[in-house]
Amino acid sequence: MFLWVIQRDLLLAMRQRSDVLTTLFFFIIVVSLFPLGVGPEINMLRSMAPGVVWVAALLASMLSLERMFSSDYLDGTLEQMMLSPQPLILLVLGKALAHWMVTGVPLVLISPILGFQFDLQTDALLVLAVSLLLGTPVLSLIGAIGAALTLGLRGGGVLVSLLVLPLYIPVLIFGAGAVEAVSAGLGASAHLSLLGAFLLLSLVLAPWATAAALRISTE
């Protein structure tokens, strides 16, 4: 059931590859613009890399949030899901995970290559990828709440960013902080543990809040 939702959303993403590629290219381009704009000052690039990559990841994940429920809402499949005998929380969790696989995983995989542009060291590149691996699912899970709340509203895209971006701040701080800590010679484990804690917390709370928001939005 849960797997059916994931399978369905991945299949849809395969059929509509442009959606996936837009997010990925947005991420690549935003990250690549910074070295061009700031100039080849190695130390400055190194110190700003974690922040730049993380902010770009937030914005990229933001881009595709609106689509998470709205297309299903418009063609009536969301209604059918809400009438499913399975708990809505599970369905929502499935949709958020599918969203992460489509938009989050490509960012994690490409991030070490982008890190090279900022002359990050190997250990920092590794921590960057790990912090994104822990952090991007949180973005999808929290984003699902915003997407569900703004479902069917005019200008939902702008509203969703106003709602969700403030909630992304802790993830941004500790995600970027992990890479900075490694570059500074300190361990990243404290930051990464906190990111892991955010992930667990949002795994438990976000589907519940999203399901409640969906019930309100579709009434």
Next chain:
Amino acid sequence: MLKVSNLECVRGERSLFKDVNFSLEAGELLQVNGPNGSGKTSLLRMLCGLARPAHGEIRWLGDNIRSLDEDYYNSITYLGHLNGVKDNLNAIENLRISSALAGNGIDESTAYASLQKMGLIGREILPVKVLSQGQRRRVTLARLLVSDTVLWILDEPLVALDTSAVLLVKGILEQHLEKGGMVVMTTHQDINIAAIETKRLQLN
């Protein structure tokens, strides 16, 4: 089985209908009639728990559907005026996915057989977006052939269908009623469906 008492629907400031009462037993059909905007769709959405009534309650086997929640969804199939099919998937994928989500997974050959009955063979591997409006409706209605639920709530199921498809749907509904199923439907077409008892509800 299904008992509705004193149901009231309010849209904004206006009361669309109130004091709606009816009950439905096995093998019975309820046809909801009324002009556009009289609240037919709102009533059906309340019946399947998607919308909350302003007043009154809906009981299924004696329990309020609000408290039953997912257990209730095991007993109903709702087809709204939106088709509920994904444009980029083909008919077989759509049917298999929607059945699985309804808690009743089917294999590919079952899906193929029911699409064949709906007259969609030859088009079952095309993405639904290239099909006509009537053909999409047929894909949606194919769900009825594989559903094992008791209560069917159908909002304008005959819209966009040609005469042969209307007869097909009529046959499916009669078979379901004969087996002891229940149907609540709205339609503007003149259609005579054989049932143990056909009830009519007029909204205005």
